Amino acid sequence: MSAVGPSPATGPARGDAAAGYPTVVTGRRAVADGVVELELKRPGGTPLPPWAPGAHLDLVLDDTLVRQYSLCGPADDPACYRIAVRKDEAGRGGSRRIHDTLALGDVVVVRGPRNTFPLDPAPGYVFIAGGIGITPLLPMLEAARRAGTEFRLFYGGRSRESMAYREVLAGDHRVRLLPQDEAGPLPVDEILATAPHHWPVYCCGPEPLLAAVEHRCAEEPRRVLRVERFVPRTSAETDADRAFTVELAASGLELAVPADRRLLDVLLEAGVDVMTSCEEGTCGTCETAVLGGVPEHRDSVLTTDEQDAGDRLIVCVSRSRTPRLVLDL
Structure with a gap:
């Protein structure tokens, strides 16, 4: 038995991958009730940026509609990306756009x-x-x-037909x-009670499932848990928003962040180049290094240990616990 090799560094992609590039829809098929799989390739067959299990893409559907989807195909195929999208009639429009209008040959x-x-x-x-939530786990299984x-x-769904x-x-x-x-709801207590304690848990799915797994794993201090969220976690009580000053180390620029404004909005208004996507604290696009001060984390991306380290924050939702915050921008 051997362990899976080390994963590449996490955090925002750089260069071409961060700026965005065109792909063509070269495949489209149903993989379950209400779930469509898309195959994406670069025009002319140019190799795509490499990735590792757990990675996701931003699909830029228009100037205001950007959505994140997990890669679920072979990680060693440089020519093709695969994603699977469930249609959410009550969602914000991304999945409906993909299901209803995105066709073979579209860019x-x-x-x-x-x-x-x-x-x-x-x-x-x-x-x-x-x-x-099965999608990011498929490359991990492979x-x-x-x-x-x-x-x-352990894979649950509403019905067998709905399970991609x-x-x-x-x-x-x-x-x-x-x-x-x-079979009823996933038996989280049974699953974790019988699993070896030295095996980490990787979980992705709806918020009630993630909350149940987090609660159960909190009872086992040695258990390592990693989760992937599609929507922000249900927040615990947070401190009232306070004004603070943000200093940008690269330029020395200092900006006041009022109590009633987001850090991200202040940065963008000042012309600071911050790559953003979900603006909900779930995708990690705007992760930024912290060089001074203590961040107040409100994201659903960083682990507890990563938040406790205080050396990075997710700009779109987080604030500062100290009067001054120094960012690597």
């Missing part, structure tokens, strides 16, 4: 890949997926298989498919 601008959900080396893994690393996958890639996963004794209409 769509992509930014990334970016990885805030890396697969770290371990002797084994517990994977827990809810619904479309990486574990290739490395000969042990794992268990179920045919690919069926037949593997390490995989349990648990559609809710047949």
